[in-house]
Amino acid sequence: MTKRSQISLGLFAALFFFSAWAQAAPKIEYKLSMPEPYTHYFEVEMKVSNLKTSYIDLKMPVWAPGSYLVREFAKSVEGFQAMDANGNPLKSEKTDKATWRIQSKKAKSVTARYRxxxxxxxxxxxxxxxxxxxLNGTSVFMYVAGxxxxxxxxxxxxxxxxxxxxxxxxxVPGKKFTYSAPNYDVLADAPFEIGNQREFHFESKGVKFTVAMYGKADYNENTLKAEMKKVVDACSDVFxxxxxxKDYTFIVHNLSHGGGGLEHLNSTTLQVNRWAYATKGGMQSFLSLVCHEYxxxxxxxxxxxxxxxxxxYQSxxxxxxxxxxxxxxSYYDELLLERTGILSKKEYLGRLKNGIGSIENQPGQRVQPLAMSSFDTWIKAYRPNENSYNTTISYYTKGSVVAAMLDLAIIDATDGKKKLDDVMLELYRKTYLxxxxxxxxxxxxxTVNQVAGKSMDDFFKNYIHSTKQIPYNEFFDKVGIKMIDRNKGRQTRAYLGAMTSERGGKLTITRVIRGTSAYENGLNVNDEIIAVDGFRVNSSELSKLIGFKRPGETAKVTISRDGLLMDINVTLKADNRANIALMEIENPTDRQKRLKEFWLKKN
Incomplete structure (x- = not known):
């Protein structure tokens, strides 16, 4: 045998074994149909080939990445059945709340169907x-264990x-409405919008963007293209x-209510009030959501x-x-709008002020550290009750405020040479890239310490892992801004501290705020407020009658609790809620002006 023949035979053998391996590789195919959409059922066919095991476990995720709550998606599955390549039924059973075990008997292929x-x-x-x-993949597509x-x-x-x-x-080229994913994680991370939605497109920095608009809405396509391009460019600049x-898809649901978004690898879903685009504030809120998700x-x-x-996906x-x-x-989704000019400096500081006021007036921020707000999100953030306001804090809202303080601390430490952008970029490069x-x-x-050129460990100890009060003006002073509480020293009005809603003509308490008159004098959630000092009240009259009084005075509140009438004498406390304002100081130093310009620098 010649050397060339030996090489040819070796190549033939290698190709044969590669071909055999490729044919034997496991293969997973899904078919998704919806023949009667008005019944709200997706029909799924899942074919698993070349696994050849005695049994196959199919699992439905219990949660959706990006939304940290066990939602038990298996609760919506019905009609599960399995068969072999010839259509013969295979025995299957549930082994736990989200697992279906198919006795596959080493069949070459197994097909499962469910709704x-x-x-x-x-x-x-x-x-x-x-x-x-x-659809989101985790609530529709099962995966094969292992x-x-x-x-x-x-x-x-x-x-x-x-x-x-x-x-x-x-x-998949040549196959209409057929798509591929390198693994289940990518499949689960790619939502689908199916229907007759309107599309428009734009490009930015080599990326092709598709915007799929479901629902009627009053928007100008050219305006959205231009404004969304500004936003995605600003996000990219941070990194x-x-x-x-290479491409990115915005799925936008234009609805009569609601809002919010969920991030994915190269797409996002946004829910927007259909009338938001018609006002300046509404458009700013939409673009802030675009920025956040992008x-x-x-x-x-x-x-x-x-x-x-x-x-x-199971826990x-x-x-x-x-x-x-x-x-x-959340910090960037407003700061970057200021950098692009979508928000003015005044508007941006107003939003930052609102965030500070929100957390400072929430009793829960003195109970739950920011780190634990994150850790306990599975049991608290997505399952709020009437007392959550008193015991928890949002890692979105407080996280954005803490991010602003961290940014200012880095800017000060580096004399305006570095900022939070540099931390995010450096961490991105050395971990992900x-x-x-x-x-x-x-x-x-x-990474923060490296960029700042000094230890910032105490910052994290104080404001991430404890509930220590943030000394805002220590940070704001570096950029010539002063935070004030307009209510400080002016607590002359009485405050009840009970949030109410009118339900079926009844004025019902929905929240009692810790430390207030209502809390300390025994008013409860679900109490129906009937009268104050003998005068029957609705929501506006309750506020008016309490407002007439001064701290230290007493109000007789008549309530119905579980059908029993009773009077509760409430000794009214002062309204101690902060009314935050951010003001530029008079005669700032050159350094303060320079650092503020670096912080709020336009792109």
Whole structure:
């Protein structure tokens, strides 16, 4: 045998074994249909080939990444059945709340079919009706235990009257409405919008953007293109212009109510009031939401706490760093609008002032440290009750305020040479870009210390891991701004401290705020307030009658509790709620002016 023949034979053998391996590789294919959308059921067919095991476990996730609550998506599954390649039934049973075990008997292929009830239109769940279909993968698609890294395809069969599908997944060439994902994590992270939604497109810094608009709304397409481009450019600039995506999809639900968004790898879903675009404030709020979700392309989807990926879809994924992932993002979703000119400096400071006022007036911020707000989000943030205001704080709101103080501290420490942008970019480069890994809290703190050129450990000890009062003016003074409480020294009005709503003609207490007159004198949530000092009241009259009084006076509040009438004498305390204002100081120094310009520098 010649040397050339030996080489040819070796290549033939290698190709044969490669071909055999490729044919034997596991393969997972989904088919999604919705023949009767008005019934709100998606129908799923899941084919698993070349696994050849005695049994296969299919699992439905219990939560949606980005929304930290166990939602038990398996509760919406029904009609599960399994069969082999010849259509013969295979025995299956549930082994726990979200696992279906199929006795596959080493069959070459196994097909499972099931239906999912989808009638919750939020950015984190799935919805189907006569007007459109929307889904998040974790609430519709099961995965094969042990095979989350296996590539998958999804073929969508829209309802017969629907012509469009929008998703961040890659289309399979030559196959209409068929998409591929390199693994289950990517599939789960790509929402689908299915229907007759309107589309428009724009490009920015090499990225092709698709905006899929569901629902009627009053907007100007050209205006949205221009304003959204400003926002996505500003987000990219924070991370040095890096573009991890070649394309990006905004799915926008224009509704009569609601708002919010959820980030994904190369897409997002936004819910917007359909009339928001018609006003300046409404447009600013929409663009702030665009900014928040788009900056998640970097902060969360790539630059992430280590515990947030790869995901455990069956249980909670704990972290103390959501104040970084969401709080810092919330800081940027307003600051970047100021940098682009969408918000004026005055408007931006007004929003920052509102955030400070919100947390300073919430008793929960003196109970729950910011780190624990993140860690306990699974049991508290998404499950609020009537006492949550007294015991918790939002890692969004307080996180954004703390981020602002951290930014100012870095600017001061570096004499206007570095800012929070530099921390985020450096951490992104050395964790995600260099190692493809997440970061720990120590990684974040060390990066802050590196950029600031000094130890900032006490900042984290005081304002992240404890409930210590933030000395705002120590930070604001560096940029020539002063925070004042307009209510300080003017507490001459009485304050009840009970939030109410009118339900069926009844004035009912919905929240009692810790430390107030209502709290300390025994008014309860669900009490119906009937009268004050013998005068029957509604919501406005209650406020008026209490407002007539002065701190130290008593009001006789007549209530109905569980059907029993009673009078409660309430000794009224002063209204101690802060009324925050941010003011530019007179005659700032050159350094203060320079640092403020660096902080609020326009792009």
């Amino acid at each position: 999912v009830y989808a009638y919750e239109l939020s950015v984190r769940t799935s919805f189907l009706d006569a007007s459109h279909g929307y 095979q989350k890294k296996t590539p998958v395809t999804v073929t969508v069969k829209p309802y017969k009257e629907w012509k469009k599908v929008n998703t961040g997944l890659d289309p 040095g212009g890096d573009q991890p995506n 900056i998640h392309v970097w902060n969360v989807k790539r630059l992430r706490p280590k515990s947030l990926g790869p995901f455990d 909670e994924n704990y972290t103390t760093l959501l104040w970084v992932s969401e709080g810092i993002t 260099k190692n493809g890994s997440g970061f720990t809290e120590r990684d974040f703190v060390n």
